[in-house]
Amino acid sequence: MNETLGRGYARIEAIRAARGDLAAPGEPADPPPDRYNSVYFTLFVAGAAFLLPYNSFIMAVDYFQFHYPGSTIMFDMSTVYIASACVAVVINNLLLDLFTYNTRITFGILVSLAVMLFVAVCNIGWDGFSRHVSYSINLVAIGVVAFGCTVQQASYYGFTGCLPPRYTQAVMAGESAAGFWVSIDRIVTKYGFRSPQRSTFMFFVFSILILLGHTMLHHVMMRHPLVQHYLRLTNESRHRRRIQLHLNPNEDATLMESETAESSYGVLKLQSPAVSANQVAGGGETSAFSFANPLYSPTATSASVPLASPPSLSEPSASPSLLHTPRPSYKVEDVVYEAPERPTSWRAFKRAVLARWAVARAIYPYMVSIGLVYFTTLSLYPGISSEVPSCHLGSWMPIILMSAFNLFDLIGKIAAAWPYEWSRSQLLMASGLRLLLVPLMLLCAAPRHSPHIVGDIYPIMFSVVLGFSNGLFGSVPMIMAPSRVSREHREIAGNMMTLSYNGGLLSGSLVSYLLLSMLGPPAGSPCRIYPTPPLPTIPTTTATTTIAPNFTLTH
Numbered sequence: 001m002n003e004t005l006g007r008g009y010a011r012i013e014a015i016r017a018a019r020g021d022l023a024a025p026g027e028p029a030d031p032p033p034d035r036y037n038s039v040y041f042t043l044f045v046a047g048a049a050f051l052l053p054y055n056s057f058i059m060a061v062d063y064f065q066f067h068y069p070g071s072t073i074m075f076d077m078s079t080v081y082i083a084s085a086c087v088a089v090v091i092n093n094l095l096l097d098l099f100t101y102n103t104r105i106t107f108g109i110l111v112s113l114a115v116m117l118f119v120a121v122c123n124i125g126w127d128g129f130s131r132h133v134s135y136s137i138n139l140v141a142i143g144v145v146a147f148g149c150t151v152q153q154a155s156y157y158g159f160t161g162c163l164p165p166r167y168t169q170a171v172m173a174g175e176s177a178a179g180f181w182v183s184i185d186r187i188v189t190k191y192g193f194r195s196p197q198r199s200t201f202m203f204f205v206f207s208i209l210i211l212l213g214h215t216m217l218h219h220v221m222m223r224h225p226l227v228q229h230y231l232r233l234t235n236e237s238r239h240r241r242r243i244q245l246h247l248n249p250n251e252d253a254t255l256m257e258s259e260t261a262e263s264s265y266g267v268l269k270l271q272s273p274a275v276s277a278n279q280v281a282g283g284g285e286t287s288a289f290s291f292a293n294p295l296y297s298p299t300a301t302s303a304s305v306p307l308a309s310p311p312s313l314s315e316p317s318a319s320p321s322l323l324h325t326p327r328p329s330y331k332v333e334d335v336v337y338e339a340p341e342r343p344t345s346w347r348a349f350k351r352a353v354l355a356r357w358a359v360a361r362a363i364y365p366y367m368v369s370i371g372l373v374y375f376t377t378l379s380l381y382p383g384i385s386s387e388v389p390s391c392h393l394g395s396w397m398p399i400i401l402m403s404a405f406n407l408f409d410l411i412g413k414i415a416a417a418w419p420y421e422w423s424r425s426q427l428l429m430a431s432g433l434r435l436l437l438v439p440l441m442l443l444c445a446a447p448r449h450s451p452h453i454v455g456d457i458y459p460i461m462f463s464v465v466l467g468f469s470n471g472l473f474g475s476v477p478m479i480m481a482p483s484r485v486s487r488e489h490r491e492i493a494g495n496m497m498t499l500s501y502n503g504g505l506l507s508g509s510l511v512s513y514l515l516l517s518m519l520g521p522p523a524g525s526p527c528r529i530y531p532t533p534p535l536p537t538i539p540t541t542t543a544t545t546t547i548a549p550n551f552t553l554t555h
Contacts, residue, residue: 032225040170042221043160047174048181049214050152053112053145054081055182055406056207057138058382061398062190063124063200065386068135075383075512077142082378082505084143088150089499096158096495097352101231102222104155109215111148115141116211120204127197154498158491161482162234163227166417168482168494172475173413179406182207186399234487359492363484365424366477370497371504372431373474378508380441380466381405384515387445388459397456404460405467412471422476430473437466438515447520474501 034040057077064073092104119141123134160168185206193199221227360367382402390397443452444459453459481497482490 031229034224034226039163039221039224039226040167042217043156043167043170044174044177045210045214045217046152046156047171048178049174049211050108050112050149050156051175051178052182052207052210053116053149054142055179056116056204057081057142059179059182059186059399059402060200060203061382061386061402062395063196064138065395066196068131071135072513072516073135073138074386075509075516076139078378078382078512079506079509080139080143081146082502082509084146085150085153086499086502086506088147089154089495089502092151092154093356093495093499096491097348101155101159102219105152105159105218108148108150108152108155109211109218112145112152113208113211113215115145115148116204116208120201120208124197124204125201150498150502154495157478157494157498159494161490161494162230162487165479165483168479169413169417169475172416172471172478173410176406176410176413176471179402180410181210183399183403183406187403190399234490355489356492356496359485359489360496363481363493363496365428366481366484367497367500369424369427369431370474370477371500371507372428373434373470373477374501374504375508375511376431376434376437377466377470377474378505379438379511379515381463383509383512384441384445385459385463387448387516387519388441389445389448389451390456392456397459401459401463404463405470408464408467409471412468412473413475415468415472416475416479422480427473427477430469434466434469434473437462437469441466442515442518446518449520 058074061074064077095104119138123129123137123141127134129137156171157168160171182203185203189199189203189206193202382398385401385405386398388397388401393400440453441459441462444462445451478494478497478501482493485493
């Protein structure tokens with residue numbers, strides 16, 4: 001039991017160890033190495049895997065627009081996905097203490113795989129349902145897959161919050177890699193298969209194969225020594241009592257209370273004047289030493305009375321010279337241990353809510369920043385981006401815009417690993433400036449019959465800026481937020497950031513319907529076809545024919 005005595009009493013070493021500043025007793029100073037970056041690669045694939053189903057539905061925009069002409073299928077799928085994702089984040093936060101990382105992630109993987117297989121085989125490959133039923137099946141499927149994917153996402157961000165920051169960046173880079181992969185996959189399948197149904201079916205099959213590979217990699221990663229090391233540190237910091245006592249000479253006693261499920265508290269009594277030698281010799285109650293009633297002298301030297309541990313039980317009495325101190329001694333009057341609370345008890349629930357509120361107050365600038373970033377993105381992508389017309393590219397235009405977004409989103413997330421310390425004000429300012437992209441992209445599609453910004457290069461350029469800024473400023477807050485709280489609260493910080501992230505997605509997808517109404521009713525092609533005027537022609541002149549005289553020769 002290590003204590004630091006002085007004006008205040010605090011278990012500073014325990015607090016530092018919980019925050020990761022010092023290694024826990026008995027732990028190696030350095031974590032096991034990540035040979036061949038296998039954990040980094042697996043988390044990169046995990047980031048791609050839990051967003052792959054959503055990106056697969058979105059990048060099949062040409063198939064869905066062809067299959068459901070005149071509908072708002074892209075807007076509906078995006079909104080259903082985000083609404084289901086928000087519900088999943090809330091439920092995941094409530095059940096955080098009941099299920100382990102592995103259980104929650106495995107559940108999400110199985111749900112995603114089952115839904116993707118059903119949609120690929122029954123709704124796209126077979127296509128035996130009516131248009132109305134098929135439309136409803138797609139919306140229900142994307143809602144269910146959103147629940148499974150978001151449980152994975154929130155669990156992975158909570159999990160990587162316990163690891164060094166580079167592993168959070170790996171997950172976010174993987175998210176962008178999912179968009180980039182499906183963009184390339186969609187271009188290849190669309191070009192290789194002329195039938196929209198067959199190309200979309202093969203497109204979904206390739207996504208399912210990646211999900212199967214991720215399943216195997218995940219279960220191998222959870223047994224890696226590096227992962228086990230940090231999970232052990234996190235579990236120990238959760239169950240370690242973090243006690244901080246401040247003593248005031250005017251106060252007779254101070255109550256201390258644990259913040260974890262291992263409930264314990266004690267009463268620290270200020271004893272002044274110091275205990276005399278006669279009291280020790282008399283064996284009074286106040287001088288009797290035991291582990292439940294240790295006596296410490298703040299002025300004693302380390303050679304005489306060690307501050308790091310109480311005296312041995314083999315020495316029930318202390319030397320009189322050590323007890324005659326000019327300053328008061330601190331004595332633990334009583335220590336009471338309570339039975340551990342059940343995770344479902346009201347006190348445990350109330351404590352969990354208070355812990356989340358405290359974490360939110362510590363990281364709220366990062367929560368606001370990431371919420372603004374994804375609000376702007378979902379206002380434009382994929383809804384408005386799929387409505388930008390092109391006279392030259394035709395049905396390839398939405399695919400090119402989404403591919404440009406996904407490519408530069410990946411570049412932005414890779415750039416987030418650059419060792420630059422972004423301040424909170426810089427992140428908030430950058431997130432606010434991105435709102436200017438909303439009117440610019442909107443003018444590329446509104447009004448439908450004659451957009452204000454004409455040309456293919458402008459929407460592509462706006463998609464590039466939207467993607468890069470989304471990758472950079474959507475990753476930095478998520479990476480920095482867990483480091484602003486203690487180790488035992490880092491999973492909560494990751495889940496709170498995911499909650500804000502999904503809040504921005506949901507509000508942005510709802511605003512996209514408002515922007516859609518600004519485009520006006522569906523119209524024909526905005527491409528103006530100017531008829532070629534008739535060329536001037538030379539009037540035809542009638543040629544005069546000369547009739548030769550008919551001479552009749554008579555004999």
